[in-house]
Structures are given as C-alpha cells and as structure tokens.
Amino acid sequence: MIEGGKPMGKWFARIYDVAMSPLEQIKFKKVRKRLLRKAEGRVLEIGSGTGFNFPLYEVASQVDAIEPDSNMRKTSLKRIEASKILIRTYSEKAETLPFEDNTFDTVVGTLVFCTIPDPERALNEVKRVCKPGGKVLLFEHVRLNHSIFGKLQDVLTPIWSKVCEGCRLNQNTLRIIQHAGFTTCHIEEHVNGLFLVIECYNSKH
Numbered sequence: 001m002i003e004g005g006k007p008m009g010k011w012f013a014r015i016y017d018v019a020m021s022p023l024e025q026i027k028f029k030k031v032r033k034r035l036l037r038k039a040e041g042r043v044l045e046i047g048s049g050t051g052f053n054f055p056l057y058e059v060a061s062q063v064d065a066i067e068p069d070s071n072m073r074k075t076s077l078k079r080i081e082a083s084k085i086l087i088r089t090y091s092e093k094a095e096t097l098p099f100e101d102n103t104f105d106t107v108v109g110t111l112v113f114c115t116i117p118d119p120e121r122a123l124n125e126v127k128r129v130c131k132p133g134g135k136v137l138l139f140e141h142v143r144l145n146h147s148i149f150g151k152l153q154d155v156l157t158p159i160w161s162k163v164c165e166g167c168r169l170n171q172n173t174l175r176i177i178q179h180a181g182f183t184t185c186h187i188e189e190h191v192n193g194l195f196l197v198i199e200c201y202n203s204k205h
Helices: 010-036 070-080 119-129 149-163 173-179
Strands: 041-046 060-066 087-090 104-110 130-141 183-190 195-201
Touching (some): 010 104, 010 130, 041 119, 070 087, 119 173, 173 195
Parallel strands (some): 041 060, 041 104, 060 087, 104 130
Antiparallel strands (some): 130 195, 183 195
C-alpha cells in the first residue's frame, strides 16, 4: 500500500485508486475519517498521493500536502475541489521539507512511510517543522509480529517493492517512530495488527 514517497510511473497512478477502492469503502475511509477529525490548525500531510484524505478534513484551518510524484498529485486535484479546507500541494520529498521550523500544529501520514527511502530522516524533518507538543497522526501497515506471516512479509518484500514502486511490506514503522523520539499516546490495531493507527506528540522542547 502506498500513497507517496518514491516517485511512481504513470501506470501506477492510474490504477492506484481502482486497486484501493474496495479497501477504502470497506475499512480505510472510516479509519481515515476518525483520524483526520483530530487534525487541527495548520496541517502538513506527508505523501498525499491521489488525495484520499482531502475531502475528510473537518477542523483543520489549512493543509499543506507534499507529494513527489506528479502523476499522483495531478490525480489528487479533483479531490481538493471536494474539500471544505484550503489545501495546497507541493512537489517535495519528506526528507527535505521546504518549511520553516515549528510551522505545523499537526502532521498526517497515511500509508506512506513504507515507501519513503529514508524514513528516519523524514521523521527528523517532521520533528523540525512540527511545533513542540504538536500532533503526529499516522495510519500505516507494518511487519506482523508473527513467526510465519512476519517472515512471509520479509520474503515477499523484495519482489513487492519492485512491483509497487518501493513499498516495503516488512517496514516496522512503529519502532522507527519510537526511536525518532516521538511520544506515542495511542495505538490502534486493524486487520489483526497488519495496519496501525499511531497517534503521537512531538516531544521536542
């Protein structure tokens, strides 16, 4: 599952919405909606992809969304029209954010950190641009803590990554976030722990 990160081919942008639609309707849209109700003030969205989140923001004052893939970003424009919130998109990478320190009240990422080439560097950038005590709201798939299925993810990741433009099935995003120094306040499991909602605070002074 990916929504941003490594630049993708035009073909992937075209099929992404079709491929994701069943999951979105059955499960993901509800999860996104609950999570994005907590996105307040000025919001940074990392890897906005085709803009699934754009119509779901309710209380944010403004959303700055980065997406390095031009085809995905172009597809997202139609969802900006459906949003009640001011949304600006940028062709930027998460590892080199073009914003001043302490700019954002909330940072959002959904199904994106599995594809970012250097997630540790990206999280350092998130810490920098997010205000002290600001929210970091994530919905990500992770490596399962299971003797069989976790190893299966390890085996499949090299092939999956090539087909899905860098998506790593066995990414342990929760551990990476915790090592980056964010204060985790809530973790919610979905699909038997394959997907996690992770709510954090930026604990920098």
